[in-house]
Amino acid sequence: MSPRATAVEGVTSPRGAHSTSDDAFVRVEHAVKRFAIHGNQLFRRSKEAVHAVDDVSFTIRRGETLGLVGESGCGKSTLARLVTGLQPVTSGTVVFDGQEITRLSRAQLRAVRRDVQMIFQDPYGSLNPRRRVGSIIGDPYAIHDESRGDERKRKVQELMEVVGLNPEHYNRFPAEFSGGQRQRIGIARALALKPKLLVCDEPVSALDVSIQAQIINLLADLQHDFGLTYLFIAHDLSVVRQVSTRVAVMYLGKIVELADADELYERPRHPYTAALLSAAPIPDPDPARRRQRIVLRGDVPSPVSPPSGCRFHTRCPKARQDCVTVVPDLDAVTGSSAAHVAACLHPVVDGEDLGAAAAVIDQSDQAEIPALEAIEKITAGIARSVDDQGSRA
Amino acid sequence: MPLLAVEDLGVSFRTEDGVLHAVRELSFSLEAGATLGIVGESGSGKSVTAQTIMGLTRGASLQGRVLFEGRDLLTLPDRELRRVRGAQIAMIFQDPLSSLHPHYKVGWQIAEMVRAHTGLSRRQAHRRAADLLGLVGIPQPTRRVDDYPHQFSGGMRQRAMIAMALALDPRILVADEPTTALDVTIQAQIIELIGRLQREFDTALIMITHDLGVVAEIADDVLVMYAGRGVEQTDRESLFHAPHHPYTRGLIASIPTSAVRGERLKPIPGQPPSLIDLPSGCSFRPRCAFAFNRCENERPPLHPVGGNSSESAVAEHVSACWLPELEAGAPSRRSSA
Numbered sequence: 001m002s003p004r005a006t007a008v009e010g011v012t013s014p015r016g017a018h019s020t021s022d023d024a025f026v027r028v029e030h031a032v033k034r035f036a037i038h039g040n041q042l043f044r045r046s047k048e049a050v051h052a053v054d055d056v057s058f059t060i061r062r063g064e065t066l067g068l069v070g071e072s073g074c075g076k077s078t079l080a081r082l083v084t085g086l087q088p089v090t091s092g093t094v095v096f097d098g099q100e101i102t103r104l105s106r107a108q109l110r111a112v113r114r115d116v117q118m119i120f121q122d123p124y125g126s127l128n129p130r131r132r133v134g135s136i137i138g139d140p141y142a143i144h145d146e147s148r149g150d151e152r153k154r155k156v157q158e159l160m161e162v163v164g165l166n167p168e169h170y171n172r173f174p175a176e177f178s179g180g181q182r183q184r185i186g187i188a189r190a191l192a193l194k195p196k197l198l199v200c201d202e203p204v205s206a207l208d209v210s211i212q213a214q215i216i217n218l219l220a221d222l223q224h225d226f227g228l229t230y231l232f233i234a235h236d237l238s239v240v241r242q243v244s245t246r247v248a249v250m251y252l253g254k255i256v257e258l259a260d261a262d263e264l265y266e267r268p269r270h271p272y273t274a275a276l277l278s279a280a281p282i283p284d285p286d287p288a289r290r291r292q293r294i295v296l297r298g299d300v301p302s303p304v305s306p307p308s309g310c311r312f313h314t315r316c317p318k319a320r321q322d323c324v325t326v327v328p329d330l331d332a333v334t335g336s337s338a339a340h341v342a343a344c345l346h347p348v349v350d351g352e353d354l355g356a357a358a359a360v361i362d363q364s365d366q367a368e369i370p371a372l373e374a375i376e377k378i379t380a381g382i383a384r385s386v387d388d389q390g391s392r393a
Numbered sequence: 394m395p396l397l398a399v400e401d402l403g404v405s406f407r408t409e410d411g412v413l414h415a416v417r418e419l420s421f422s423l424e425a426g427a428t429l430g431i432v433g434e435s436g437s438g439k440s441v442t443a444q445t446i447m448g449l450t451r452g453a454s455l456q457g458r459v460l461f462e463g464r465d466l467l468t469l470p471d472r473e474l475r476r477v478r479g480a481q482i483a484m485i486f487q488d489p490l491s492s493l494h495p496h497y498k499v500g501w502q503i504a505e506m507v508r509a510h511t512g513l514s515r516r517q518a519h520r521r522a523a524d525l526l527g528l529v530g531i532p533q534p535t536r537r538v539d540d541y542p543h544q545f546s547g548g549m550r551q552r553a554m555i556a557m558a559l560a561l562d563p564r565i566l567v568a569d570e571p572t573t574a575l576d577v578t579i580q581a582q583i584i585e586l587i588g589r590l591q592r593e594f595d596t597a598l599i600m601i602t603h604d605l606g607v608v609a610e611i612a613d614d615v616l617v618m619y620a621g622r623g624v625e626q627t628d629r630e631s632l633f634h635a636p637h638h639p640y641t642r643g644l645i646a647s648i649p650t651s652a653v654r655g656e657r658l659k660p661i662p663g664q665p666p667s668l669i670d671l672p673s674g675c676s677f678r679p680r681c682a683f684a685f686n687r688c689e690n691e692r693p694p695l696h697p698v699g700g701n702s703s704e705s706a707v708a709e710h711v712s713a714c715w716l717p718e719l720e721a722g723a724p725s726r727r728s729s730a
Contacts, residue, residue, distance in 0.1 A: 071576035071577065071578060071579075072547075072576055178664045179435075180664065181664075208434035208435055208603065208665075209434065209603065209605075209644060209647050209648060210434065210643060210644060210647045210660055210661035211434075211660070211664070212647070212660075213647035213648075213649070213658035213659065213660030213661075214660040214662075216649070216658055217657050217658055217660060220657065235576065235577060237577070238648065238649045238650060239649055241649065242649035242658065275578060276577060276578060278581075279577045279578045279580065279581035280577050280606065281580070281581075281584070281604060281606025281607050281609065281610050282606055282609060282610075283604075283605035283606045283608075283609050283633070283645065283648050283650070284609055284633060285609045285629045285630055285632075285633050285634075286633075293581060293585075295578075295581050295582055295585055296578045296581075296582070298532070299546040299548055299549065299579065300546075300576075
């Protein structure tokens with residue numbers, strides 16, 4: 001463990017502290033996480049499992065912000081928990097700052113955890129309502145047994161100042177703070193042990209837009225001042241683009257595309273990324289500035305029995321026969337830089353109109369909005385039955 | 394006569410800490426088939442407004458009038474209100490899971506609602522429920538009609554809620570954050586579905602949301618609420634291209650967009666005020682960069698500020714701010730529509 005300065009300002013820059021030749025701060029290789037579904041255990045163990053994360057490899061570079069996007073159930077939060085060592089991998093490796101954490105003992109893991117901290121989505125649920133804010137923020141010191149009494153209080157108040165809270169509010173309870181301020185409390189707690197990696201799991205999703213921007217700016221300042229590396233998970237694509245150096249897109253337990261933020265948003269190669277980007281509502285009424293929207297059919301399939309081949313083939317507008325059988329690798333795409341990887345057999349090409357694409361395989365079990373004639377028929381039926389009642393003027 | 398006219402609506406609740414004024418002096422109107430977006434952050438009073446229109450704010454003390462086809466819903470006897478609520482004005486909520494009863498089959502819940510308002514038999518109502526589920530894009534509706542809510546995904550539950558809301562062909566659909574709990578690809582499906590059904594049924598829509606992206610997508614007119622009051626109302630184009638109220642401008646400026654990537658965002662400083670103890674004068678004053686003496690002493694009323702960018706706009710561009718009017722007819726980024 002490298003010696004630590006006591007003052008908050010004295011956080012060592014991760015760039016200076018280590019001189020490894022490659023800049024991968026976290027390296028995840030072939031990580032797999034399955035959760036067994038416990039059926040009726042009295043008679044037999046269920047062999048079914050949720051494939052939350054399935055053969056995922058990526059790196060987080062020192063000092064960058066890696067954005068991780070995907071819809072609920074895609075495995076992004078589970079992946080974050082594997083990186084922080086909060087949950088063990090089923091198979092695969094996670095190397096953190098040159099040290100493989102997948103096979104560490106609990107005590108060894110505790111030492112590593114000082115360097116990895118997490119900020120959670122729910123600023124209400126992640127703070128104990130019966131404890132004072134000062135003691136909540138000071139918890140990491142208690143857990144790792146450092147700086148007691150007045151010294152601890154001084155450090156906590158410094159932290160409160162760093163995140164923009166009034167240090168005089170040391171003795172207040174979480175309920176006396178607004179949502180944005182509570183998120184600041186969570187951030188102060190995460191910073192207490194001067195971590196190197198901060199995993200932010202939907203840190204601004206529960207906040208109002210005007211407050212959201214305050215927290216995003218704060219996180220940017222902290223990264224700059226303390227040389228932090230971020231893994232930033234969110235479902236809001238504009239927030240992720242704002243903060244990220246690179247962005248990874250997950251679908252049903254797999255990373256389907258990873259590229260520099262601008263590159264990914266300007267030239268998505270995976271049809272899922274393209275659909276996801278096009279689906280986000282843009283706060284600009286000018287139709288000329290809007291993207292062609294690609295509305296995907298149906299819902300995300302169950303991670304208990306994910307589709308064969310490419311997992312997106314059941315909803316993909318470009319799906320062909322080979323997508324059903326071949327599992328695509330996460331590889332560089334022709335026409336893009338080597339740093340831009342996508343797991344797709346038929347990636348989107350520049351200028352392609354995905355809205356006009358039609359899958360050549362059968363996707364009929366997916367929900368679809370019926371034809372207008374069908375709507376008219378039903379509308380007429382409703383109007384009749386209401387008229388029969390005479391309740392309509 | 395507009396289909397719905399809210400006049401000087403006030404909603405307040407008695408709490409332990411004092412009287413909480415959730416909505417004050419709110420007025421707006423809605424024409425048949427039109428879409429009004431109501432935008433605001435938590436505590437702005439947008440949801441309470443919707444609930445009051447639906448007669449769901451029990452225990453609140455109410456002022457003003459809510460006129461539906463000329464009749465005041467706030468004073469209507471229960472028996473008559475029941476014929477309006479659900480049938481002529483229907484609502485969809487943010488959380489489709491807690492809006493459906495977990496114990497009953499989805500189709501039964503829709504059928505029950507249909508039977509309460511029409512003379513249909515059990516069997517007819519059940520068939521109608523299946524038709525409606527098909528209408529909103531549930532696959533294999535004749536089979537899924539007998540599923541329980543937990544067998545539906547989040548998007549399908551919201552579709553079922555929409556089916557229930559549209560079951561009686563209402564004149565007005567009130568949607569309170571209908572896509573907030575959904576993933577972005579499902580959100581796109583639901584917004585497209587609501588838009589399509591609205592056109593087909595010619596239903597007027599009140600879309601309550603915190604998401605300016607959703608507003609930009611579907612609203613004709615937009616009402617911005619802050620601390621219980623309407624602070625700006627105009628058509629969609631002017632709202633985005635020529636906003637007047639500093640709060641509206643602050644909201645738009647604090648959204649991350651591709652144009653400002655990597656730069657610092659411009660948040661609105663501070664937090665919304667307590668609805669029990671509002672600041673004097675303009676409620677937004679403590680967070681406003683343009684505040685001057687008058688803002689502290691006198692509360693600005695909603696007044697015309699010019700700058701409507703589309704001639705077809707039904708609503709005048711009004712804003713509750715002492716700042717000077719916009720230059721007439723010259724919004725900064727006029728759309729070429």
